[in-house]
Amino acid sequence: MENGLGFVAAVNLIIWAGITLYLFVLDRRLKKLEQRSGDRDQAAGMDVHYEK
């Protein structure tokens, strides 16, 4: 591989994998927060709808 192009590609791939992982983790945490918030609102008798 000339001029370390493979290295640059590998670094890019690692960065992208990190971003994807972060977004997946964020997604899961938001889902949990939405559920917790939804449960609390339901217990308080409030009519709040979250996007699924």
Next chain:
Amino acid sequence: MGRIKVMIYKILLAIWMNLIIAAVFLYVEPAAGFPGEVSRILFFHVPMAWVATLAFLLSMIASSVYLITRKVSADFLAQSSAELGFLFCFLATVTGSIFAKATWGSFWNWDPRETSIVMLLMIYGAYFVLRSAVPDHEKRRVFAGVYSILAFCTVPFLVFIVPRITSSLHPEDTLNPAGPGMDMKTLIFFLGSLCAYTALFVWMLRLKVRMLRIMDNEQGVKFKI
């Protein structure tokens, strides 16, 4: 849309983006007329600029919807979109700067394209200052909505008109290994990159809107969708 379906789309996007990155570096040839491999950055720089423009447009539309309907969810969309637009605009500036260093020998040349993108960043930076400066929720949303519409009026002028009515170092046909236009292989991966970045923007936008909704709910402000 079912949760499993959405999850499949996200996994497909992750795979798609990895394939695009690998292909852009290892399969597509660099464009002629540029030093070394620097032209490959355009597979990232142009989609980022495109997503920034799209995000600012969406912010303006959502702001208009908010001002007409007063639905808080429209304001969440406007704010999220403006924030992501700013992020992608900043990344487009950074990648453009790296390209400038490799091609013209300096990270910053005050080229009309560089100057106009800095002005755009400042205009949208002021949007966030405005949002944080008004404590009242309702007033903040109205002011930000009006400002977002006014801010977008400058986007076509700064992105499309200014760099074309003045002489600029910025290339128009960079992804071009063999003359005018774009060869098929380059075009396929270029469009693939555009689609991947657009999908990434949609994913990030959904996350940000959900985040704002939860934050708003935690403050005790209730709303319906």
